[in-house]
Amino acid sequence: MKTYLDCVPCFFKQALEAARIAGAGPRKQKEILDELSRILPSLPLTASPPEIGRVIYGLVNRLTSRKDIYADIKEKSNKLAMSVYPRLKNKVERSSDRLLEAIELAIAGNVIDYGVKNSLDVDKEVKNILDEENNRIRKQKKGVFEYKKFRQALRRAKTVLYLADNAGEIVFDRVLIEEIKRTDTDKKIICAVKEKPIINDALVKDAYRCGVDKAAEIISSGSDAPGTVLSLCSKKFLKIFKEADLVISKGQGNFEVLSGVHRPVFFLFMAKCPVVAREVNCGVGDIILLHHPGTLKTGKGKRGK
Amino acid sequence: MKTYLDCVPCFFKQALEAARIAGAGPRKQKEILDELSRILPSLPLTASPPEIGRVIYGLVNRLTSRKDIYADIKEKSNKLAMSVYPRLKNKVERSSDRLLEAIELAIAGNVIDYGVKNSLDVDKEVKNILDEENNRIRKQKKGVFEYKKFRQALRRAKTVLYLADNAGEIVFDRVLIEEIKRTDTDKKIICAVKEKPIINDALVKDAYRCGVDKAAEIISSGSDAPGTVLSLCSKKFLKIFKEADLVISKGQGNFEVLSGVHRPVFFLFMAKCPVVAREVNCGVGDIILLHHPGTLKTGKGKRGK
Numbered sequence: 001m002k003t004y005l006d007c008v009p010c011f012f013k014q015a016l017e018a019a020r021i022a023g024a025g026p027r028k029q030k031e032i033l034d035e036l037s038r039i040l041p042s043l044p045l046t047a048s049p050p051e052i053g054r055v056i057y058g059l060v061n062r063l064t065s066r067k068d069i070y071a072d073i074k075e076k077s078n079k080l081a082m083s084v085y086p087r088l089k090n091k092v093e094r095s096s097d098r099l100l101e102a103i104e105l106a107i108a109g110n111v112i113d114y115g116v117k118n119s120l121d122v123d124k125e126v127k128n129i130l131d132e133e134n135n136r137i138r139k140q141k142k143g144v145f146e147y148k149k150f151r152q153a154l155r156r157a158k159t160v161l162y163l164a165d166n167a168g169e170i171v172f173d174r175v176l177i178e179e180i181k182r183t184d185t186d187k188k189i190i191c192a193v194k195e196k197p198i199i200n201d202a203l204v205k206d207a208y209r210c211g212v213d214k215a216a217e218i219i220s221s222g223s224d225a226p227g228t229v230l231s232l233c234s235k236k237f238l239k240i241f242k243e244a245d246l247v248i249s250k251g252q253g254n255f256e257v258l259s260g261v262h263r264p265v266f267f268l269f270m271a272k273c274p275v276v277a278r279e280v281n282c283g284v285g286d287i288i289l290l291h292h293p294g295t296l297k298t299g300k301g302k303r304g305k
Numbered sequence: 306m307k308t309y310l311d312c313v314p315c316f317f318k319q320a321l322e323a324a325r326i327a328g329a330g331p332r333k334q335k336e337i338l339d340e341l342s343r344i345l346p347s348l349p350l351t352a353s354p355p356e357i358g359r360v361i362y363g364l365v366n367r368l369t370s371r372k373d374i375y376a377d378i379k380e381k382s383n384k385l386a387m388s389v390y391p392r393l394k395n396k397v398e399r400s401s402d403r404l405l406e407a408i409e410l411a412i413a414g415n416v417i418d419y420g421v422k423n424s425l426d427v428d429k430e431v432k433n434i435l436d437e438e439n440n441r442i443r444k445q446k447k448g449v450f451e452y453k454k455f456r457q458a459l460r461r462a463k464t465v466l467y468l469a470d471n472a473g474e475i476v477f478d479r480v481l482i483e484e485i486k487r488t489d490t491d492k493k494i495i496c497a498v499k500e501k502p503i504i505n506d507a508l509v510k511d512a513y514r515c516g517v518d519k520a521a522e523i524i525s526s527g528s529d530a531p532g533t534v535l536s537l538c539s540k541k542f543l544k545i546f547k548e549a550d551l552v553i554s555k556g557q558g559n560f561e562v563l564s565g566v567h568r569p570v571f572f573l574f575m576a577k578c579p580v581v582a583r584e585v586n587c588g589v590g591d592i593i594l595l596h597h598p599g600t601l602k603t604g605k606g607k608r609g610k
Binding site for chain 2: 013016037
C-alpha cells in the first residue's frame with residue numbers, strides 16, 4: 001500500500017509523540033517537527049507508510065540521541081501480557097472453537113492499551129475487546145473475516161511463517177502459535193520479528209522474553225521498519241517467506257507493507273485508521289482476517305494489487 | 306491561547322481538507338502540503354491557532370486561485386438552518402427557561418453537520434445534539450457552564466456585542482439574539498462577523514441572509530482570520546469591543562484568539578479538540594459557557610492569562 005496524503009498529518013503526530021516519549025523538551029520537539037517539515041516533501045509517496053515511518057523514527061532517534069525510545073514501554077507491555085498468559089491459555093482451553101478463540105485473542109493483543117495499571121486491568125480490557133470483537137465479527141460479512149479459508153489453509157500447511165507485530169502483543173501471538181502447534185506437532189512454525197528497535201515492535205529478545213521459542217523458531221526478518229519491508233529483509237528470511245506454505249501477517253504495519261505482495265498471505269489485524277480502512281473496504285476499528293491471494297489478477301478490487 | 310505543537314498535525318489536516326474542497330487534484334494537494342511544510346517552521350507559535358490558520362487558508366486560496374472555497378458549503382448551511390428556524394423559535398417558546406434553551410440551541414448550531422440531506426435531518430440532528438448536550442450539561446460542574454453568572458451579566462448589560470462564528474450556525478445565534486432582545490427591547494445588540502471569506506465563517510452577507518439584522522446591528526470585525534484577532538480588527542469594532550457592557554464570544558476559534566484578552570468575555574462553544582479542552586480543563590466534546598474575567602490576576606489557573 002502506498003502512502004496517502006492523509007498520512008502526512010499522522011506522521012507529524014507520530015513524530016511529536018515519539019519525541020515526547022524520548023523525553024524531548026518543547027524546543028527539541030519543535031526542532032524535530034521542523035526537521036520533519038524539511039524532509040517530508042522529498043519522501044516518495046510511492047513508498048508504504050512504514051517505510052516513511054522508519055525515516056521519521058530514525059530522525060527522532062538521531063535528534064534525541066536515543067536508540068530505543070520505547071524500551072520501557074515494551075518491557076512493561078511484555079510483563080503485563082505475560083502476567084495474563086495463563087488466563088489466555090485457559091480461555092482457549094475452555095473454548096468450543098479453540099483456534100477461533102486464539103485468533104480473537106491475538107487481535108485483542110494488538111488492540112490492548114498496555115498503559116493500563118495491572119494484570120487485572122489487562123484481563124478486563126481483553127474481555128471488553130473480545131466482547132466488542134465478537135459483536136463486530138458477527139456483524140461482518142464473510143469477506144473480511146475469512147476464518148474458514150484460513151482454517152483450511154492452515155490444515156494443509158507444513159511450514160507456517162508468523163510475522164509478529166509488537167512487544168506485549170507477542171504473548172497473545174504465542175497463544176495462537178501454540179494452538180496451531182497443538183493441533184499438529186509436526187508443523188514447523190517460524191516467528192519473524194524486527195531487526196532493530198522501531199517504535200514498540202517486538203525484537204528477538206522480546207520473543208524469547210515472552211516464551212515464543214517454546215512453540216516456534218524465532219528469527220529476525222532483517223527489517224527495521226514498523227512493518228516487514230521485503231527490500232530490507234535478510235536473504236535467510238526471504239527464502240522462508242518465499243517457501244513457507246502459509247504466511248500469517250500480524251498487525252496493520254505488516255498489512256501496509258505487504259498488501260501488494262505476490263504470494264498468498266493471511267492478514268490478521270485491526271484497521272486502526274481511515275486510510276487503511278478504505279484500502280480494505282471496511283470500517284475503522286474492524287477486525288480483519290483477510291486472505292490475500294497474492295496473484296496479479298484476482299478480480300477482487302484492490303486486494304490483489 | 307498560543308499555538309501548541311499538537312496543532313501542527315491538525316494544520317496539515319485542515320490544509321488537505323481545504324485543498325480537496327477547493328477541487329484540487331492529488332498533485333496540487335501535495336504541492337499545498339509541501340508549501341505548508343516549507344513555511345510552517347517559520348510561523349511563530351506565540352500566535353494563536355486562528356492566526357496560523359489564516360496563513361494556511363490564504364496559502365490554499367493562492368495555490369488553488371480561489372477566493373471563497375467554502376461558498377457553496379456556507380450557502381447550503383444557511384439554507385438548511387433557515388429552514389429549521391421556525392421550529393427553533395417554537396422550541397424556545399415552549400421552554401420553561403427560554404434563555405437556557407436558546408443558549409443550548411446556539412451551541413447545537415455550532416456542532417451540527419450541515420452536510421446532511423434536508424431540514425428534517427437537521428431537526429433530528431438538533432434533537433440528538435440537544436439530548437447529548439443536556440446530558441453533558443447536567444453532568445458538568447458549574448464552573449464550565451456558568452449560566453447563572455451569564456444571566457446576571459446579561460440582565461445588567463445595555464449593549465451586547467455578539468461575536469458570531471459560522472454560516473448556518475448564525476441562524477441559531479439569531480434565535481439567541483432575538484431571545485435576548487425580547488426580554489429587553491432597549492438593549493442594543495451588535496453582531497460582528499468576519500471581514501473576508503475564511504473557512505465557513507459567517508460574513509456580513511450571511512448575517513443579512515439569515516435575518517440577524519432583524520434583532521441586531523451587523524458589523525464586520527475587520528478580522529479575516531477564523532477568529533476575531535484584535536490586531537486585525539477595525540477601529541470601529543475595537544471601540545465597540547472595548548465599550549460593550551457584555552461580549553458573547555461564539556465558537557472555539559474566537560475562544561482561541563480571545564482567551565487571554567483584558568476585558569470580561571463570556572465564551573460559548575464546544576471544546577472540539579484536546580488542546581483546547583486542556584486549556585479550559587474540560588473534556589473534548591464538552592459544552593462550554595465560560596466567564597472570562599479579563600483581568601491579569603484571577604486565581605483561576607489558565608483562564609485569566
